[in-house]
Amino acid sequence: MNIALLTASGTGTRTNQDIPKQFIHVDNKPILIYTLEAFQKHPNIDEICVVVLNGWEKILWAYAKQFGITKLKYVINGGSTGQESIYNGLIELKASLSEDDVIIIHDGNRPLVSQEIITDSFVKYQQFGSAVAAIPCTEVVFVIDVGKTNESMKSINRDYLRRTQTPHTYKLGEIYAAHEEANKLGIINMAASCSLMEALGKPTFFSLGSEKNLKISTVEDIQIFRALLYSKNDDWIK
Ligand SMILES: Nc1ccn([C@@H]2O[C@H](COP(=O)(O)OP(=O)(O)OP(=O)(O)O)[C@@H](O)[C@H]2O)c(=O)n1
Numbered sequence: 001m002n003i004a005l006l007t008a009s010g011t012g013t014r015t016n017q018d019i020p021k022q023f024i025h026v027d028n029k030p031i032l033i034y035t036l037e038a039f040q041k042h043p044n045i046d047e048i049c050v051v052v053l054n055g056w057e058k059i060l061w062a063y064a065k066q067f068g069i070t071k072l073k074y075v076i077n078g079g080s081t082g083q084e085s086i087y088n089g090l091i092e093l094k095a096s097l098s099e100d101d102v103i104i105i106h107d108g109n110r111p112l113v114s115q116e117i118i119t120d121s122f123v124k125y126q127q128f129g130s131a132v133a134a135i136p137c138t139e140v141v142f143v144i145d146v147g148k149t150n151e152s153m154k155s156i157n158r159d160y161l162r163r164t165q166t167p168h169t170y171k172l173g174e175i176y177a178a179h180e181e182a183n184k185l186g187i188i189n190m191a192a193s194c195s196l197m198e199a200l201g202k203p204t205f206f207s208l209g210s211e212k213n214l215k216i217s218t219v220e221d222i223q224i225f226r227a228l229l230y231s232k233n234d235d236w237i238k
């Protein structure tokens, strides 16, 4: 079985709105529902689990009913960090599923994840045993020195850089064991599975990502999301 684990337990401090950004409506639909629709639509996804903020469970079930998210099977509470939220989801899934089931972890606030990105995550998982969506770096990148924010220290060759996104696909047994090990080592704030795996000495294998697979972090990102939604049917873009 393939299960999508969507994180939606962030408070959205950077958006500074009255409600968490994943529940902000864009075109009469909460941002999180756009994300859920992408996984609902994908033929390889069997079930969906969402880790959500305390108090938002019933609201999420109601939205899932309204928008036809029939694959939603688990709604559970997240934790105080992204890593803890993922771990809570994994604990719930491990209790009901097999170690060999496949978990595709995705930020609930990346609503424009495409069907191709989800497919490629599974393809690379089959090939390498795990997959993390990533994109090349198109800008020149410099490292700065501590306290010298306006001065360059050295540049990094961007040909050797990758910017990671979600989805992250792992075998349930493997990602659960990694979280257990991280907890034992006192690693508590690594929501990105690739960073967690690196800390445990394990490699990351990249799958397709996209500039459009943006993570909504700020109000500006909501504006970009809205613009991308309206340009979705631009058939002149190859
Ligand atoms: N304790 C947390 C923190 C974050 N997340 C989720 O992890 C993803 C990435 O989080 P990010 O947007 O970076 O953080 P937020 O907490 O949502 O926002 P902010 O950092 O502005 O407070 C989001 O889907 C968010 O809901 C989570 O499930 N549990």
Ligand SMILES: C[C@](O)(CO)[C@H](O)COP(=O)(O)O
Pocket: 082, 107, 164, 165, 166, 190, 191, 192, 193, 215
């Ligand atoms: C997992 C993630 O999408 C990066 O690849 C996410 O942004 C990580 O969250 P963090 O809390 O900003 O590390």
